[in-house]
Amino acid sequence: MARQYHENVVDHYENPRNVGSFYKNDPKVGTRLVGAPAACGDVMKLHIIDARFKTFGCGSAIASSSLAMKWVKGKTMGQVFTIENTETAKHLSLPPVKLHCSMLAEDAIKVAVKDYMVKRANMHAQT
Ligand code: FES
Numbered sequence: 001m002a003r004q005y006h007e008n009v010v011d012h013y014e015n016p017r018n019v020g021s022f023y024k025n026d027p028k029v030g031t032r033l034v035g036a037p038a039a040c041g042d043v044m045k046l047h048i049i050d051a052r053f054k055t056f057g058c059g060s061a062i063a064s065s066s067l068a069m070k071w072v073k074g075k076t077m078g079q080v081f082t083i084e085n086t087e088t089a090k091h092l093s094l095p096p097v098k099l100h101c102s103m104l105a106e107d108a109i110k111v112a113v114k115d116y117m118v119k120r121a122n123m124h125a126q127t
Pocket of ligand 1 (some may be wrong): 036039041042056057058059060061098103104
């Protein structure tokens with residue numbers, strides 16, 4: 001018997017917030033691609049600052065990245081770095097088999113923030 005997705009997953013899957021991308025070499029944008037190509041094949045790319053995402057994957061991965069981008073907007077880098085997959089999984093009522101989808105969103109946030117920090121440091125080193 002197929003498991004039903006929680007209504008929050010369906011909402012973010014059917015109406016994903018903040019889908020899109022920026023120029024990857026923009027020094028004002030932190031971005032990285034993360035994924036589980038060997039496991040489920042899903043990949044996620046988040047852009048930090050004016051939050052955008054592109055996710056190629058399951059409904060839970062799309063919903064996790066959509067929710068994460070909603071939470072990223074308007075936050076400081078320090079606040080963004082504290083967003084944890086457990087909050088995402090709880091909000092979306094993800095079953096254990098889908099927890100890695102929310103972990104992907106957390107990983108994507110953290111690597112995008114680190115990318116942003118490196119770009120900022122390089123930008124300041126050149127001035
Ligand atoms: Fe792999 Fe959702 S099934 S990210």
